Amino acid sequence: METLVNDRLLQDSNTRESNVSTPTPSTSTEFIDTVKSRQPRRSINVSGPVQPYHARLKNFWYPVAFSADLKDDTMVPIDCFEEPWVIFRGKDGKPGCVQNTCAHRACPLHLGSINEGRIQCPYHGWEYSTDGKCKKMPSTRLLNVKIRALPCFEQEGMIWIWPGDDPPAANLPSLLPPSGFQIHAEIVMELPVEHGLLLDNLLDLAHAPFTHTSTFAKGWSVPSLVKFLTPASGLQGYWDPYPIDMEFRPPCMVLSTIGISKPGKLEGQNTRECSTHLHQLHVCLPSSRQKTRLLYRMSLDFAPVLKHVPFIQYLWRHFAEKVLNEDLRLVLGQQERMLNGANVWNWPVSYDKLGVRYRLWRDAVEQGSKRLPFEKSA
Ligand code: FES
Ligand SMILES: [Fe+2]
Structure with a gap:
């Protein structure tokens, strides 16, 4: 009977009481169903506005793009956990992920271009390397400026980032299909x-x-x-x-x-x-x-x-x-x-x-x- 399966699902030893409620049945059919089962029916509560993402959910490697979409001179802007980032390749061909906001006056960097492995802001031409360091400030003295950069890796045709504050895990999981595919x-x-x-x-x-x-x-x-x-x-x-x-x-x-x-x-x-x-x-x-x-x-x-x-x-x-x-x-x-x-x-x-x-x-x-x-x- 469905209700029993339901209860078994939710009474798993891993179920956390704080996330599981016992709702009062609100319709007559639900009430009959609950009476029939003679078991309290429980549910997970996923309702209301989505809560801000917990920092712990960020401590994973996340695939964000396919390698094939990231050429030497292209940029891939992404949002991740409500922050704008941009991915591009450095001079060595390795991908980097930096904040998609210029340190100077907050222009989105992905509107610019790639210049010898650096991302160039389209507003006043400041250029950043994949580690976020500003390497060029045309028409003014070069200051020590850095924008945020995330750990970024490429593996098996995908680009991965680590958006969390914890040190990144040593290994990236494989997402390739089994052999023969x-x-x-x-x-x-x-x-x-x-x-x-x-x-x-x-x-x-x-x-x-x-x-x-x-x-x-x-x-x-x-x-x-x-x-x-x-x-x-x-x-x-x-x-x-x-x-x-x-x-x-x-x-x-x-x-x-x-x-x-x-x-x-x-x-x-x-x-x-x-x-x-x-x-x-x-x-x-x-x-x-x-x-x-x-x-x-x-x-x-x-x-x-x-x-x-x-x-x-x-x-x-x-x-x-x-x-x-x-x-x-x-x-x-x-x-x-x-x-x-x-x-x-x-x-x-x-x-x-x-x-x-x-x-x-x-x-x-x-x-x-x-x-x-x-x-x-x-
Ligand atoms: S806003 Fe980017 S260089 Fe001025
Ligand atoms: Fe579907």
Whole structure:
């Protein structure tokens, strides 16, 4: 029965009382349901305006851009945790991330240009290196001026930053697809929703036959029961009855492997039974409390020839946007309700397991728990 599953989910040993409430059922059907279950129904509380991001959530490596989008003479402006930053390559080709605000008179630096590995402000030409030091001040005496710079690394086709105050962790996680896969598309989108809401959405598959009726779930039947099973770690598992493996990778990534026969068509009972697969990476960077920078990478373990089809990138982007737009109007609606006080996690059921676990993980980080829930044992 759903209510029992719900209670088991939320009574996990990692659940924190301060984040879990026992709401009074407000409608007659809810009341009957609760009476039937003879269990107190509990929910996570994610309601009201998004609170300022906790400093602890910043102490992770965050992927912010694909390497392919950062040429020697380009700049990638990003917002991260409500601050503007700009990424560019130094003379040695290594990426750097500095504040996107000139020290002189606060002009956005990304409106300028790159000059021999330095970012040049378009207003009076001050130039900064990737460590934030001002190296040139045309028409005046050079002063000792520095703007903020974040630890910044490049690995496996992605640029990463460490926005936190703690010293950066020594290792960057790998986000590459498993061996045998080839990357076919890397797409970046700026979306007007809080990153947690987008993660909740991406970690949920049960909505597909209702939401994605014009795209990949067209014609899907609605199963009598959808479950997410977690045989490996608490944040990784597979969907039943769909041939889809899924993982929430802290702090803001979702990895999924989908068994298919052709794009959009599911096949088989689990991913191992399928001969061809699609691998997806979604990175939901917290840009601000109402904005997410989404990095999407799509890989296939078949049809390598597709990579060479002219203009196929446009097709992948079109399809990715179409799928996302099916979600976006709903998530935007949720966000609007949430900001007005509604709880977006009011009534979790069995198929909400992974989303719930993400919220419990995030709460534990923000509260400074020594041991984070669902971590793989070292
Ligand atoms: S505002 Fe940037 S150089 Fe003056
Ligand atoms: Fe969706």
